[in-house]
Amino acid sequence: MTGMMQTSTHLRARAEVDLGALRGNVRALRARVGAGTAVMGVVKSDAYGHGMVPVARAALAAGATWLGTATPHEALALRAAGIRSRVLCWLWTPGDPWREAIEADLDMSVSGMWALRELTAAAREAGRPARIQLKADTGLGRNGCQPADWPELVGAALAAQTAGQVRITGLWSHFACADEPGHPSIAAQLDTFHAMVAYAEKEGVEPEVRHIANSPATLTVPESHFDLVRTGIAMYGISPSPALGTSQDFGLRPVMTLSASVALVKQVPPGHGVSYGHHYLTPRETTLGLVPLGYADGIPRHASGRGPVLVGGVTRRVAGRVAMDQFVVDLGGDTPEPGATAILFGPGDQGEPTAEDWAEAADTIAYEIVTRIGSRVPRVYVNEANDVHVNDANDANEAIGHENV
Incomplete structure (x- = not known):
């Protein structure tokens, strides 16, 4: 939707x-x-x-x-x-x-x-x-x-x-x-x-x-x-299969970039549990960044502990479980300001992960990664060339009745 x-x-x-x-x-x-x-x-x-x-x-x-x-x-x-x-x-x-x-x-x-x-x-x-x-x-x-x-x-x-x-x-x-x-x-x-x-x-x-x-x-x-x-x-712009070749091999460019604003940065001591179940414990004193996206937005819970995110030019991994509305990354002591951009996936121009990287982390295919991004995430259209308007699809969304395949 x-x-x-x-x-x-x-x-x-x-x-x-x-x-x-x-x-x-x-x-x-x-x-x-x-x-x-x-x-x-x-x-x-x-x-x-x-x-x-x-x-x-x-x-x-x-x-x-x-x-x-x-x-x-x-x-x-x-x-x-x-x-x-x-x-x-x-x-x-x-x-x-x-x-x-x-x-x-x-x-x-x-x-x-x-x-x-x-x-x-x-x-x-x-x-x-x-x-x-x-x-x-x-x-x-x-x-x-x-x-x-x-x-x-x-x-x-x-x-x-x-x-x-x-x-x-x-x-x-x-x-x-x-x-x-x-x-x-x-x-x-x-x-x-x-x-x-x-x-x-x-x-x-x-x-x-x-x-x-x-x-x-x-x-x-x-x-x-x-x-x-x-x-x-x-x-x-996504390859149908890594076995066939990359997007670049076929002259294709990924169309969607998914990002969020870091909601909170805080310092925590070593051994601090992170997210439900404490499946991640901080190995040392460090900083944690809160990313306001979760499985309700289509972030796969199966990528808990593995999903890659670019923050401050460095690729981090989801620390602990992905929750319904948010997940955490271990910033390793870095202290970006709240509001800093966390890029989950895109074409890779800035060194960010791709949808294929998330598919690998979640043991799925890149089709699912992009298709499942939910309705709370606004689509923002760039390079329109007068063929669409931002959020035009909202009208169609009402007519579709939120049906997916």
Whole structure:
């Protein structure tokens, strides 16, 4: 969800979102795939925590021609914000707002017969055809139609198209292990996708776009690019996997910098317990700095004792447990003034940690680090180039209903 608005110029914490970096990342990804392949900017989960509407506008300004969301509520929020580009939404449940999506000119993913039945009923009510994309399960085992069920779904979709209820605009799938170089499932899924696309086209489907490539495949599996690539985490300047290479290796720049103002600095004696459970005892007389961010703000509790923070030009570690609203760093005797900046992660220009460093400290992935930053942390947009306004995404946040994936 999007950070709340704070009018004070002195923010307890801020997630600075560099829209210039985001536009540069989109341009780099466009150059990588070439002129024959379109780029979708995936903005689900409030644009991976960066702010859906400002990011969507910046991505489109840089040449993305599609946007992607998980839920229809996210996609409808884009429309409510006045964004008219093509939008694909793919995570549907029974009873979702099919008719509203049809009337908003969204492209809707269909993975099974139940969805096609609900969608065609909504199209009849709306009096206009729905744009649909048939999703194939080529081996991921989540959403998507199994190969054995594909003929039934394709046949029913074509019948609905003949009846004027739908227009089949795409065929697509999703990789399971594209972030693991050389994994045998990559080639196997590509073979299955080719076969399922060939079957659908033989039966009469004429898709506008065929797509399977996510961020890691966009960067490292060129044979998967087809007509469209779906760039999520790469658009935000974060490598999909350390095994594939760093952001710098791919010409990408991290977009978000998370920082806070040090709330308190105090001297304590040796052997002093720090935070709940006293899992950290000061080894000597030292100074402690209080950082006003906690797990309620998305700072992973699993990074207790390990999360890196740059204060006063020196990288410190979280001392003891991360609490709900705050954590402590051992300053080693240094005495920065209250209000000094503590940088949790950013692009690394000032020697600060990166989201990947926090992912390593929390035994997770960088996707989770940026996406989980909570609503108490204001998003502050820089390098807007007139494509967004600071805190524009708050309006979309209300429309989304705080839904994340």
